[in-house]
Amino acid sequence: xxxxxxxxxxxxxxxxxxxxxxxxxxxxxxxxxxxxxxxxxxxxxxxxxxxxxxxxxxxxxxxxxxxxxxxxxxxxxxxxxxxxxxxxxxxxxxxxxxxxxxxxxxxxxxxxxxxxxxxxxxxxxx
Numbered sequence: 643x644x645x646x647x648x649x650x651x652x653x654x655x656x657x658x659x660x661x662x663x664x665x666x667x668x669x670x671x672x673x674x675x676x677x678x679x680x681x682x683x684x685x686x687x688x689x690x691x692x693x694x695x696x697x698x699x700x701x702x703x704x705x706x707x708x709x710x711x712x713x714x715x716x717x718x719x720x721x722x723x724x725x726x727x728x729x730x731x732x733x734x735x736x737x738x739x740x741x742x743x744x745x746x747x748x749x750x751x752x753x754x755x756x757x758x759x760x761x762x763x764x765x766x767x768x
Contacts, residue, residue: 673719706718
């Protein structure tokens, strides 16, 4: 289930992209599963279809989904997106460690940041 936060400063398509990644990585969507159509998801989320199209394009570029023209969008095999996901987590963790060094975060604050990065897919599943 995707819930958008309209108070979030990030664009809606980024939120949709992130939520879809959590669903895929978290196991809620299996390889080969068909994603909702652009129109249906746009209606369900009350957003412009261009927002969903942009999110799907980002997911396809990162290897999480693939498109079959005229048929729809499908979840890719895990081997195709696992390296992209792992790379993204590594980048996020690197950023957190940089903030710890530069920002003078306490150990508790740094641990909270790391938990946020690595626990996000699990939290989405519950």
